[in-house]
Amino acid sequence: EAQVTQNPRYLITVTGKKLTVTCSQNMNHEYMSWYRQDPGLGLRQIYYSMNVEVTDKGDVPEGYKVSRKEKRNFPLILESPSPNQTSLYFCASRRAGGNEKLFFGSGTQLSVL
Amino acid sequence: GQNIDQPTEMTATEGAIVQINCTYQTSGFNGLFWYQQHAGEAPTFLSYNVLDGLEEKGRFSSFLSRSKGYSYLLLKELQMKDSASYLCAVDQAGTALIFGKGTTLSVSS
Numbered sequence: 001e002a003q004v005t006q007n008p009r010y011l012i013t014v015t016g017k018k019l020t021v022t023c024s025q026n027m028n029h030e031y032m033s034w035y036r037q038d039p040g041l042g043l044r045q046i047y048y049s050m051n052v053e054v055t056d057k058g059d060v061p062e063g064y065k066v067s068r069k070e071k072r073n074f075p076l077i078l079e080s081p082s083p084n085q086t087s088l089y090f091c092a093s094r095r096a097g098g099n100e101k102l103f104f105g106s107g108t109q110l111s112v113l
Numbered sequence: 114g115q116n117i118d119q120p121t122e123m124t125a126t127e128g129a130i131v132q133i134n135c136t137y138q139t140s141g142f143n144g145l146f147w148y149q150q151h152a153g154e155a156p157t158f159l160s161y162n163v164l165d166g167l168e169e170k171g172r173f174s175s176f177l178s179r180s181k182g183y184s185y186l187l188l189k190e191l192q193m194k195d196s197a198s199y200l201c202a203v204d205q206a207g208t209a210l211i212f213g214k215g216t217t218l219s220v221s222s
Contacts, residue, residue, distance in 0.1 A: 042214035099144060099163060102210050104155035
């Protein structure tokens, strides 16, 4: 089954404790992206990647890191999480070029205490 | 700059028709998507418009006017399960997908 797999689904952590949210897709998509979703602010792009070893900042990259060492994986790293990073996070992927829809993972609800 | 506007909330009754508008001003445009999102779940694809005009898909239709920077999603024969957020998103030249803040639709009986 074609899918984007994100883990974990829920995560509670404390300020400053490094964490990684994993994302994997099995559709051989070139493009992958991370979004955060907050009430009243909608989906905002954190980072995206057009292909292996190619990453670019989105609208809200501060406090996040990503890597794209393999085509299928695009982990999101929070080196020193802070409470303002409490949010619902989505990973997404699609084929390169226009006219291609975005497939979303099931989301990660992160709480930073 | 980038700007995508949608109404924040809308209400309607079962069986009715509702139109959700989206206006956009973006630096690049390759097409426009509509997604549906139920609370706490991932967005799911509804429609894609790249050319001007109306695209119909069952109870849902989407319209695009590129010259006016305007789109709408039309939902017919509303059902309770249509209560959700509806997200308008601009496809920027095949790279980033920029989302509006979403419209929360409440359908009552």
